[in-house]
Amino acid sequence: MSHLSTEALVLSTLRLGEADKLITFFTLTRGKIAGVAKGARRFKNRFGAALEPFTQCHLVAFEKTQNKLVRINQVDILHSFQKLRDDWDTIELGTQMARLVLRMTPEEQPHPAIYHLLQEALAFLETGLDRSLSFILFMVKLIEECGFQPQWTICSGGTGHGGGTTFSHREGGILCDRCATRDAASVGISADALQFLQTVSAADFRSGHSQSPSILVKREVETLLRDYITYMIGSKKRGRW
Amino acid sequence: MDHKGVFEALIEQLMQLPGVGRKTAERFAFFILKMPSESAKKIATAIIDTKEKLFFCRVCNNMTEEETCRICQSSARDHQKILVVEEANTLAAIEKSGEYKGLYHVLHGTCSPLTDHEGGNAAVKGLIERVRNESNPILEVILATSPNIDGEATALYITRLIKPFGVKVTRIACGVPAGSDIEYADEVTLVKSLEGRREVYS
Incomplete structure (x- = not known):
């Protein structure tokens, strides 16, 4: 089991099991990766709003050799892009940007330029x-x-x-x-x-x-x-x- | 079908349940095999009854055994307030608190760009019809969708559709959970709780 610590942007979240979430990140050092956040849907969970789509965060996760999904251990918000979530139009455009990155990039291939592009584009959406x-x-x-x-x-x-x-x-x-x-x-x-x-x-x-x-x-x-x-x-x- | 076929069929059916994989399904199947026939029949009857006798209320989409649910029928409730929830289990949680005395509207999903407007869209049309209905004027629509991006998007979507009717639209408060320590709250939760602060009366 190896340790992963990197900057990341949350691309999508999916409900998993009773109280977990399956999160796809675009990370600065590893490209697109997915992981499981145990108990993330519980009312008092340790992740708070850090796993909401568009959030720029610092991710700490553990990787298993047989499993592609990482186990998300800690997520700290660097920038929440909260203003994007206050307007339907920005949610829609932000979602499309995240989906494009999700669909157009291969798994686990670092591409810092795409990471910075998405980060900058979300910032421009936020300023409106x-x-x-x-x-x-x-x-x-x-x-x-x-x-x-x-x-x-x-x-x-x-x-x-x-x-x-x-x-x-x-x-x-x-x-x-x-x-x-x-x-x-x-x-x-x-x-x-x-x-x-x-x-x-x-x-x-x-x-x-x-x-x-x-x-x-x-x-x-x-x-x-x-x-x-x-x-x-x-x-x-x-x-x- | 031989014994192995019957048992395998049970496992396959149990695997349809959310969060149940093959191992868990096998464990459930062995448990059912060992339990008294009466208990097993009760489980089977309860499943059949749920499918045959439970419907969605034609007004609010809550679960009911009649055409309209007991909440919509009750004259003791405030028929001028509608509280919008994503799922029927949220309704049950709010009812358990005993604080809310108005009516409900269950979306059975969300209307978000992330989910391609699936699920809750049909139910939103029903909500609009209720707001438009002049014989029973609605004064307030309370949006109690989850405080995540899907829930927020759904709340924005419904607000956009309902506001033109001149109805007051409110959103449930969002902030630090009761019984927790503020130092462990993340920045988004703290900002939300500051935005939603209220005056303290002595």
Whole structure:
């Protein structure tokens, strides 16, 4: 039995047995791990609110060699992100961010960049400046970190032409007019949306917030990214994870 | 079906119960095998009766043997207050306290983005109907969902739907549990308890 002590973000909680909880964390040093918190649903439990989704905490757990699930021993809150839970819209966006990390990352593979991205995105949601923009930027950066970075500048059909009017989920990028016929399922993309995606792809998550796209562009980009992620992770529910 | 088949079938059925794995199911099955026939028949009858004679109240979704439960039928209760709970066992716990004299509404689940609005959604429609019903005006809806993210999301969702009807919506207090030491409370619980503080009267 080995000892695990790391910073973590709570991605999801599930009721287990009579009074326990099954928690999935995204940890700084071990990536995505799941563990059992014994008695976490009892009224007077030692974990308190530390195991609520979105909580940034310091996790102490024990690992068994035969079991993938760790035994959660102690959890101390570093930042609760409590303000996120006071509003339905932020709960929904925060849940989608956590679910994306849950679905797009493999188990036990450390990825500090994704940890910091999720932490920063939850902080931006909490301040509530432009939440829909924060969510779009989170999707753009998470796709990049997970290795599914689409080609936004030149045709992904292999011609090397710049610009494009359609986006192909299969080819993973924009297609020029000549290549657009190669994928019947490719979808149209406006020049404004493409310009926005090119700009934010080159910027980091924080500086991406200096952009102020129109509502129409945000809607178009969000739908496009949701569909692309749905395609990449093989989800049956369009735009839901 | 031979003896092993009957016994195996019992184990498989017992394994359907939550938190019961094969080992526990086997232990239960051996216990049933050894118990007097009368006791075993009582267990079987109780299970069948529960399924055949118990329904959900058409008004509040509480468990009942009639069309409406005894709480909804009682004239001694305050019919202008509705307390919303996630499960019927929460209702039983509140009834045990003896403090609340109003009516209930059981959601049988939550309406949260984390659970894809499953479970409690149909029951919320029933709650809205009760609030809209002008023949029995409701003055207050008390939200007693759990103080976790699912419960909070459900409370926010219901508040959003009920507020337009001009009904007072309240949330049960959240804070340090009675009989515990404050030094062991986490920061979220402490913040909640400070937010919900009340004036002390001498």
